[in-house]
Amino acid sequence: MDLFKNYSLFYKGVLFALFLLFLFIPSVDYADYNNSTITSKTIFFLYALIITLGFCMLQMISDNSKLLVFKVSRLDVLLTLLLIFVSVNRYFFQPNYGFSIRYIELLGLSVLYVILRRLYFNSFVWLLLAITLSGIIQAGYGSLQLLDFYRSNHNGFKITGSFFNPGPYAGFLAAVWSIALGTYLFKEFILKQTLLLENKSSPFGKTGIRYVLEYVPLIGIVSIALVLPATQSRASWLAVLISSAILLEFRYRVLKNILNKTTVLKKRLLIAILFIILGLGLFGIYHIKKGSSDGRLFIWKITTKMIKDHPFFGVGFDRFKAHYMNYQAHYFAENGDTPEVLVADGVYYAFNAFIQFVSENGLIGLGLLVIVLYSLYRTVTTKKNKNLLIVVKTSLLTVSVFGLFSYPMTILPIKIILVCLVAMAANLDSKKITLLKQTKTNFELSPIKYLVIIIIGLSIVKATDLVIKLHAGFKVWDYAIRSYDYRDYESAINGFKEVYPLFKNDGDFLMDYGKALSYYGQDLEAVSIVQRAKTHININGLEITLGDSYKNLKQYKKAEQAYRHAANMIPARFYPLYLLIKLYEESGQNKKALATAKAILNKDIKIPSTAVNQIRLNTKTIIDKIQLNENTKKSPLGLKI
Template sequence: MLLAIVISGTIQAVYGNLQLLGYFPSNHSGFKLTGGFFNPGPYAGFLVSVFPIALGLYLFKEEVVNRLQFDMENKRFLHVNTFIKYAVEYIPLIGIISIILVIPATQSRASWLALTISSSLLLVLRYEILKKLFNHLSKLKKVVLVTTVILIIGVSLLGVYHFKKGSSDGRLFIWKVSTKMINDNPLFGVGFDRFKAHYMDYQANYFAINGETQEALVADNTYYAFNEFIQFVVENGVIGVFLFISVLYVIIKFSSAKENNYLSTILKTSLLSIGVFAFFSYPVQILPIKLIIVVLLAALSKLGQNKIKPFINFKIGTRIKLTLKAFVIGGVLTTTIFSFKYIYKLNTGFKNWQLALNSYQYSDYESAIQEYEAAYPELKNNGEFLMNYGKALSIYKQDKKAIQILEKAKTHLNTTIIETTLGDAYKNIKQYNEAEIAYKHAANMIPSRFYPPYLLAKLYDESGQKEKALVMAKTILEKEVKIPSTAIKEIQQEMKHVITKNKLFN
């Protein structure tokens, strides 16, 4: 299983290298390198989830080979054993080289840290570097060595922070807002997978109270906390964290048999690598990484010597055993059948969603809405789907239905797109107060953006609220431009027209 994970990582690494060389396109218009993922972040996270496994298998290859090989004295297994030997030696080595070649190009600082820490730890544990080093050093030299290492780490972290300072500041701001969410929901959190449904409301509230601070320059629509530990506390509260730590402690604390210590080291270091990456990203939201975590935890639990074996002292009759087996088999078959049906329907829903997006891009809104309606039963709890659906309805002037869909979307996800579209829909049916609330909320979510205030100014102008229109128009003209664009120039020009029209232009 671990070799299979390494092979998958190697394939992704090679794929990424080929993208860099121009042989394959990436999956994101803004990045040349994404592997099989949608942007370089999750791609880098997957690679550093695999890397410690590859490095660990290579460093402990002798132990792995001895564990996997068949009876050495039996000549029938000679070729099989030879294959195992070369597979264990070269598959991880190829994985190590291919991942090291592509990781720098991802520009993912979290992955660099995870790879450095996990690799260093594996090397130290394998060759007992610290033990050998400290045995030959005086106290003074030990202090100097530790101090030097701490300084190097500190300078490195500072360099990593400044490498993409805007991105770093953005994460720090998200964590700052998230602490308010934790303060408001300390025990049970906001609910599992509910971070993206609540975060932008808290961000909007922050700017509504504090105004357009410097933090507004790094604020954006946010789906994740970019720190899995903070997000877990936000969603599940202190009680959820306690339960999670308890389960994790039990799994990791199980001591493995001495001959399996090397495997335990590989598994725990791999989890550590994912954990380091999780401090600055969202690996648990990425299915392939999530599967690796499950495999690692399952393997660790299997290594435990002190497993709990329920019913060990109970004797069960043959008839009861057969009955239990029948129930289990029946349950598994039933679950499998229903699962396949559900997956088939879900897959159909996603296909319809994609067709709807294609139709939307070609401005065929009627066809898009039909596809959205077909996908709705399967994707009615997907916030992003509902956002797209509501947007199409609003553009096609089905405003009342758009409002219904978008309000439902807000229970799963909230963004400036949802709020501005809600504002458009309310404005179209002349519910100006509700439109104003939606536009203001969108403007507070990301104060540096021009579009929500522009829509608000247009609302005031079209609804005859001239004074508010003038104030908003002047505010937009005085607004600092974060990234110059043609759209912003057009907005500014239109705001000048609003002021001129009301004969108050200076």
């Protein structure tokens, strides 16, 4: 298409690689990786980024432009400062940092941002279309799951798309929705200002691009609207409603025209009515799944205690899961059987991106983030591009609203969309500062050019080595998990040992490894591995594994502490208490066994199940057994022998 006739071959390679990345990254799910819905997206992203970097290096080597200009926006500077703080805080201010897929993604996303900042302005339109197409693919996939043509990735939900549950799937669709709706509503402005159709393309090219820019977003809007309600994600619904209202208002100015024609009193009354409607809507959303809402409120309550204990630097990037469950256990150990017991569960995320960010990066990190967000809000552009900036800002707001009640910062496809939008905002900024300006001749001889090329080359080599190791490591990890599931513990342990050097600081890996060792009877090794795992993650199941190994080693006091800690983490669970009864029975602590058994029998059931019924039945059997043994130990005179 003649729209790209002035682009170099390698620039076209960069744009094509990015288009494929944005199009396919949400759909990647390579089943041979452990936790495939997450890890396979990361591996695909890194491979695509390496290829894109290769094209960038070749483009720089062959650059024949007459003038090279480096312009920097405030966003560029502020985002760099934020990245530096997060990295320094993670590696120097925290006692432990561990292996983190999220941090690897953060570095990759930072590189992606730099690449996007060097794109020509009209190239972003094609990336927005790629995002919209990816949303259409995911909406179609979700529809087929609802119709039972494809299975869900979660046993508890019928629709997940290529994600691990409906939450992130709905968040991704919501992010795509605002882009699709904004592109559709402002298509004429985008066609005119970013594609320059009036004098840059042939009549055939104009017509083709016009149809693409009109019908692809429209198909995206319709397909997402049909699927999103089935996800039952209230956060995504709220995000979509707010973004839709804002985009429609900016496009048609209905509310503004009404307010301009009414008196001050009527304006205040109308605004009050709108706030009442919003309040009633939030109240209704809260009560749709009240238990889930109360659970989130409880998580935020506990997380504030983490923030209070680590106010300035937090607990470190991606370290929320290493601390939260200990705080929850401590809360219930202090407060006992509160009504919150019924809404507490195992938690990996804070279900609020901003609260989790503060808990991990402290008030200093929050200050930097607020400055970044304020700078985004204050970004201005030329009059001809203001409509596109509205779409960008509203789409960012969509993800932010979703992030108030979920965890979009752990979902790579959503983060990629965010990076694209922020890079667009920086490109649109009309107040950029020219950092470096060189002519062709000077630039060809400049050491800066060669330094940048060397840095890119070394980055490609280092990244390729890492990705190859991760690719092999996740496959072996998955093999070990499958062996464990088939009770081939020896093969599982051998697999874990093979990739231990790579994942020795990954809490989830160490937890899986520790379980295999415990089940295989290698309890000393299991205790060592599980104790190491607790440095990076601590959940109910990890404490149970630790308790099992201590019990097998006859270290009953330590086993009791582990089981008790597991019980305090999620007090509604029956299994840790049942294990305590078995421990007391084995160690001859009959009084404690009977007291714990009575606690189980008097315990409220959160979710009725066959497992709970079996535990209660077994508990009654244990009580009868203990009481029978006690009676047989008594003499005919009633004296204990």
